[in-house]
Amino acid sequence: MRLDKFLKVSRIIKRRTVAKEVADKGRIQINGQLAKSSTSLKVGDIIKILFGNKTLEIKVLQLKDSTKKEDADKMYEIISEKRESELAKLD
Template structure:
């Protein structure tokens, strides 16, 4: 079975087109080698791919005949993704919401001054490294 079709069948991507695009962007590896969308996968293969800032690692247990329901995906794959990857994504989400909540509106003058001060400090730090 093609790797793009397999990733679509076990519900990592919503469409085959998205899975194919991920392969074209070199985000999918099979057994440690970058894979094209047409690469065949077999039971026992290890697939690594990047999606939503998480580096997934899965093992192919069996090949599904067609797209399977969400509850049946564990029959065909074993997810070896480390828990730290999901914790890192959660921290990224929290850090984005820490300063301002989404939909609050435009920054106030004080918010703007704080942002300018923060960016100026970042630029000053880069100048001193050289």
């Protein structure tokens, strides 16, 4: 499954076009490498997303073409979620 579609179906990012823009700006890494929106995902991949004020790191658990809202969070597991203020304290 494509990265942008996974982010939309799992409801991490609400719109596929927004997911595509984020990926194309170099704000998403898969297993430590920069990813394009068309990058194929596999179960077990680690995705790191740099939002404006936080960094989200997740592990892919399932790949589904469509899902209900209550089942969307079963597609991934949150490894870490850091806000910008937490990141500044680490420096």
